[in-house]
Structures are given as C-alpha cells and as structure tokens.
Amino acid sequence: MSEAVTHSVTTPPGLLASLDPLLREWLPRQRWFAGKGRPVTGFSLVSATELLPPTAKLGLYHLLVRAHQPPAAAPQTAAPPDPHGHPGDTYQLLIGVREALPPRLAPALIGHLTEGPLAGRTVYEALYDTRPAELLLEALRTQDRIGGLRFEKDPDRDIRPGLVPRVSTAEQSNSSVVYGDTFILKLLRRVVPGVNPDLELPLALARQGCARVPAPVAWMLADAADGVPAQAAPAESEEPYPTAYPGETTYVLGVLQPFVQGATDGWELALRELAKGEDFQAEARALGRATAEVHTALARALPTVTLGHLQMRALVDGMIERLEAAAQAVPTLHPYVPGLLSAFEALGQLAEEGHTWTAQRVHGDLHLGQCLRSPSGEWSLIDFEGEPARPLAERRMPQPALRDVAGMLRSFDYAAHSAGTPAPQWAEACRAAYCSGYAEVGGRDPRHDPVLLRACETDKAIYEVVYEARHRPDWLPVPLAAVRRLALSSRST
Template sequence: MTATSQRIVTPWRSDGPLTEDLDLIVDALCRLLPAWLPGQRWYAGKGHCLSEARPILAEVVVPGTPALLQTVVRTDDGECYQLLVGVVPGPADADRGVSAEAVIGSSRTSDGLWLTLYEASSDPELLSALLERFVAAEPRGALEYHHFPGATIPVGRRARPLTGEQSNTSVAFGDRMMLKVLRRIMPGANTELEMLAALERAGDVPSAAPLAWAQTPGRDGAEPTTLCILQEFVPSRGDGWSMATAEAEAGIRGECESVAPLGGFSDDAFALGQATARVHMALAQQLETRTLSLPEAVELTDALVARLDDALVEVPDITPYARGLHTAYQDLREVVWRGNPLPIQRIHGDLHLGQALRAADGWVLIDFEGEPGHPFAERRHLQPAIRDVAAMLRSFDYAAHHALGEILGVPPGKQTTRDLHGTRLARRASAWAVHSRRGFCAGYTAAGGEDPRTSPVLLRAFEADKAVYEVLYEARNRPEWLPIPLAAVRRLAHGTRFAG
C-alpha cells in the first residue's frame, strides 16, 4: 500500500447482508477500530493513541451468512494493517470460536438489521471457506491468488488458529497446511515468499514448503502487496524457546538426568546449529552472494552506531558502556579495511529460538520475514551470516535467564548478591547458556558453516548490536526483562567472550 493508494471496496454479489451495505459496514469498521485495534498483540503502535483508521481495501471473499471480509486499513500514524472480518446478523456465536476479545463491535444496515463485526482468524468455518479461494487461484476484484508450481492444496481441512505469534497470525489446516495472515502490511514482494521459494529449490533444507499466496495486483505502477502465505504445516514437538527454557530450568535446578553438564539441551543446540548452517548454505547457493565493500562496511557500522545512539536517548543505563560498544563496531569496520574479505548473503534476519520447530527428523527454521517493521528492500540487504549466529546466541542467554526468573519467582535481574542460593542458581544459568552456545557453534561448524568462534570481532559486534536492539525493545515493552540485555551490553562492552 502506498500513500497514494485509493480505497478499493469490491462487493461479491450474494444473498447475504453485504450486497448493498458493504460501504456502510466498512465505514462502521473504521469507526470501531480505534478502540479495538490497539489491544491486539500484533499492533505495532503501542503507546500511540489511535484516533483514525481509513479503509484501503475491503473485499468480500466469503459471501453469505456469516460473511468474510478481507480488509486493509491505514491508521493515522501511516501504518497499514490487514484484518479478516467476520460479519454475522445479531451477536457472534461463541460456538464459532469467536471470543469476546475478537468482537470488534456492531453496525446497523440501511434496513435496520444489526450486524456483529469480529476478527475471524479463529472462525474455522470461514477460514476453511477462505482456503477454497487459494485452491481456485482465480483473481477476483482487488485480490489475486497464486500457486507455487507443483503445489497441492487439499480442501476439507478444518482450520484452527495457532498461538504464540506476535507480529502475524497463523492458522493450521489439519496437519497439512498453515496460512500466515500478515498483519502489518508493506508494499512489495514479501521476503518470506522469496526465501521459502529459494530453500524449496535447494531441496533437503529444514524449512516449510511454500504452497500459495494472496496479494493485491500491481497496477498503475504500484507494487503488488502480499497479504497471506499458505505453506506446508510442520508438525513438531515444540518450538526452540519452549524446549530450551524447560531444559534450562531443569539444568539450573539440577534435575536434568542427562550426562551432559548443566542440562540436556546440548545435542539439540548442536542440531540447531547444523540446521542453521544448512539454511545459510542453501540461501547462498540460490540467491546473491558477494563480499562486503569498504563503503558498505562504513554504512553497516554507521547503522549500528545509530541504533546505539537511539538506545542511549531512551535508556540512559547503557551510557557507561557506550565507549566499549563503539569500539566493538569500529573493530568490525577495521576488519574490512585491513583487506579481510567479509562474505555477505541473504540471511534469516530475525533468528532466535522461537523461530525453530523441533520436527520428527530435526529442527526446521521458520518465519523468514526478517526484522519486523523494516521495509522489504532493507530486509533484502546482504549481510554476514554470522549476524544470524549472533542473534541465536543471544537467544540462549535469554532462555537461561528467563528460566532463572521462573525458578526464583522474581523478574530477571532482581536477585541480590545477598541471596546465596539465587547467586548459585544464576551461575548455573550462565553456565547453561555458555554450554548451549558452544553446542550451537560446534553444530554450525560441523555442517559446513565457518566456525563463528574464529571471528570474535564480528561475533562481538553483532552480539552487541542485538543486545542494544533488545534493550530498546524491553524498555518499550517489558521493562522487567531489561536486566537481561543490560547484562549482555555490559559484558560485550568490556570485550568478554561468551561463546566458548
């Protein structure tokens, strides 16, 4: 969606209540959204008082009673969001899976009929009907549906929403497919589509196969805008975050039966490192690669410094460590200036334990969108693969100290040095993180990736940048977690190695 996008309202003629009243319903939706939208977990404008939502696109994709609207609205801060809106006469039926939190509000039609508008991603009947649009793959109105070559999309699968995502909404269809509904809409081809297609071409890579997608058509010079992605569903034992924190807690408590010291996640960390290396090598094979130029090295380090400067304004607690962090970034620039070639390629861009699923035959990496909120063009920038590695290493640190907080019953960093029991457990948590990080790096190397531990300057710089990013995030969203990245900032500013 561009700033000049025109409102597109495309009714699908039917016997339902939307035939003549779609404009009224869309207008009512936009009046109701300022009160409802800020409460959604995928709304990016936390702390922003929303006063207006304007319609950009509204199409009836499932006609009848109830009906389903696929909509995009622009808020007064310029962001665009997608909603799947169910419309039903009278109150929404809880039997449809519609919770009170999903109800957006009510509207009256021109003939006095009351309609309830609700967020329909938890309505299995409507989502199963939407799947048929992907099967047909026919352009209708303001939307286009496309298949990947050779994709098979079975119908008749019952939809069920998946929990745990923050920036998007995912719906599973049986154990075969998953529909990702993109919430924060940006113009241009979606990076995840591109990455998944590249991994599918490479073959034998731990990722989910892409099946289909929905987009707005590119017209009058505007770029197509991806709205939904249908991909293979990956049955799993759980995600990396839940598994790692459980293992970390057992290790910190001393309850783990594994012979591995301080917890039994070592083998999983090793396998996760292998999966990450395989993904990196496949992306390097299928997409562009080259070495970082001197001007790009300057641009990269300037971006790291800019992030630090922003954090210094919002979180003065990191001021004592600014000099050490600047040194870490300068050392990164010096590596390139001295003539050391630094390969760059497409990477995951937002890798952490929650982006990995433990499938029956190993780890599968998911969510290749890159860092949320950044334009797609920026997410396509070629970067050193070690940046993904550094991000995952930070995630092990988070898992350990989150588990420690659960054990002690206090937020991370609230333990005192006078609490000898807490201090002993904190040491165990740090040791568990180190042990897991070592396993990950060893697995990454065993699968053919360059050993991250042989590039301590790069690893320190990118870990420091990730920790600064975490400081900003926690200060804005979870202040009680702020001590975790602050401790990492302090360590990295002093140049302390942590990967083993």
C-alpha cells in the same frame, strides 16, 4: 466452491468510518500491532473486499487499513519511512459480521456497530470462525481471484479440500491457522508493498532442495490501488513467484506451508530441558548444523556480495546510529554507550585495514522460536520475514551470515534468563555447541571472526533493549545484562 466466494461485491460506503471507534480500541491491544504506546489518530482504507455478503448469519470483509499515528520517539520501533509519502502502518484485517456472537467466539469480539451500513451487527476477528478460515483455504486450493485479492499456488502441489481449521494460540507477530495436521497458513498482519522475504526465501530454498525450510504450497496477494509501486521480483527468481509489474501495488498477505506435525519450537524445547536440568548441547549443535545448511543453500540460490571498506563503513555507521537512537529512547543504556561503541569501531578499524567479508541473504530474525524440531529430531527454520521494524528494502539486502548466528546466541541467553534461576553456564555451553555445529557444515567456526560476531551480537542486544522497553518492560533486564557484558568485553579487547 460456493458462489459467494467466487466474486466480490462492492463494499458498502461508510464501512471504515463506522469501524473507526472500535478499531481504535481493539487494534492497539493485538500482539501484532506495531505502534504500541502511540495513539491512533485515524484510519485510511488501502483496499476492501467483500468475501461473504453480510447475511443474517455471517458476513466477511477483507480490509487493508492504514493506521495513522504520531511519529515514535525511537526510530527502531517506528513505522519504516515510506518513500511514497504514505504515513502509518498498513494492517491486514479479516472482519466477521454477525448479529450476535456465539460463546465460542467471545474472545474474538471487536465490538458492536451502532451506525453505518452494518449498524446493529457485531464485528469480530474472523480467523477464529471456522467458515472464514475454510474460505481462505478453498480460495488457495482453487487459485481464486476475488476483487483485488489473488490466491496462487505451486502447480505441483495439491491442497485437499475439507481440512478442519484451528487458530494457533502461540504468541507471535502475525496470525496462523492450522488446517488438519497438513498445512499452516501464516497471515501477515503488518504489510508493506513489494517482495516479502517470507515468501521469496522459502521459494528460493525449495528450488535448491533444502529440506530445512518448509516449502510454500500457496500464497495470498493483494493488488491495492493506493499508488505505491511494488518492488519487482528479483531477476534471479524463477517461477513460481508472484510477479509484480511496474506500477502495480502488490502485498504478500499470507503463505501456506506444510505443517510439521508433532513439532516443538526451539524456545519451548529449550525451556523444558532447562527446567528439568537437562543438557541441551546436542540440540544446540544440531541447530547450528541446520542453520549452516540453510545459509549454504541461500548462498547458492541468490547472489552474494563482498563487503569492502566502504560497504562495511555503511554497516558500521548503521549500527552506531541505532545505538544512538536506542540510548535516546532508553536512558538506562547511557553508561554502556562507550563500551558498546567500541565494538562497532573495532569492526570499522578492521575494514580500514583491508579485511573483507561476504554478505548473502539471511533469515534476518533467527532465534529459538523460529526453529521447529520434528518428532524424528530434525530441525526446520521458519518465518523468514526478518525484523518487522526494519524497512523491507533493508530486510532484503545481503548481510553477513553472522547476523543470524548472533541472533541465535542471544536467544540462548534469553532462555537461560527465563528460568527461575538464571543459568549463564547453560547458555555458554549451548552457544559453544551451536557454533561448533555450524562449523561442521559451514566450514568455518563463527567464533573465528570475533570482531564481527561481537558487533552483530551487540547490535542485536541493543535492538532487544528498545523492543523490551517498549513492549515488555519486565523482560528488559535480560538484554541489559547482555549489554553490560558486551560493553565490558568490548573495552577489554
């Protein structure tokens, strides 16, 4: 490993101030920026680490930057409330520095600095550059520590040096770099301190020998001295795990996992088969079995809880609050509120009558795009971060497993409406096959709990309405069609 990446150099004062006007323009355009539709009023530095000194050829800085914005109108899409009084979202940035960008890096341009310690230089998104991406893998391979950055790995796994990196171009809420055909590094962009389920759950599943989820090989952490205490690792966790001691601030920044060579994500595969008029029921059934395998392994690995009347009342109240906030943010929902509300009230009524449910750790944001089908036909589940708009503590709470099932059912509906001509019968056939496959492994058909399933699917559709209204207005008719259906079905039951 070269000397440049085995120690850090003091970040030049004034760096963030000089980047400020460029970041205000560039950051909101990124797919992973959570605060779209609200102006950025300023930045504060959480941490800065110089990974490569800014020589004439290349410099590299790792920054954790908090973006300050006015509050969002819709709480579902706002930054989660910070219990420690730090407003705004924190983003992980890898800033490359060159005198001029070669043509191959033109899409990565952030801008040209006219003042500050790097005046006259060009800054850009460094992940698109080979050398910075290689540096990250080498740091993980050697378990390096650079300033406040820690690179850790499973001691039983080897990382071969010299793998050629390439940035994944798939649309996603984070960034990924593929190394050869061996590993994929997922870099989390919007980060919060504490135990991140995108590392916690795959490690727990690996301990259970669950082959449906690629096991983490290495991970990247940061200790940032901004006074935010991290959540400690759960008591039931076992090594290897990045342990956060009381008073430390620990951010999970990235996870390196095996790359499933030749895999197709479920969304692409479903759209391809739909376009050809091919049946997708066999794949949906297999995907249902894979989901149940993961749920079963998670229930073995981590504690489960019983949800009685009080716990279900809190769950139902949360659903109702999200509906009210969504209707305020998206007035188009108003006509459907009574029908949607009845889905949640029916669940609350069952709980009052003494029904109980089991809650466990779940994926938290399951849809076709979070599933990979290998050339051999095996399905894997990826991206256990959960819905990024939710607070971390909420994402780590045990939930009914039907929350994941509802997310997948909604995904089949999305796929069916993405075709040139909507195909609701295709979606219904896939939904039925998925539930049947789930029952084959899980032992219980999700459709046998219709009140909870409908409530979870309704809650998910409401979330989708807010998301699409804010980020992709052209897609808004898809969840609105589901809202109409769910509102009517709720009233008729």
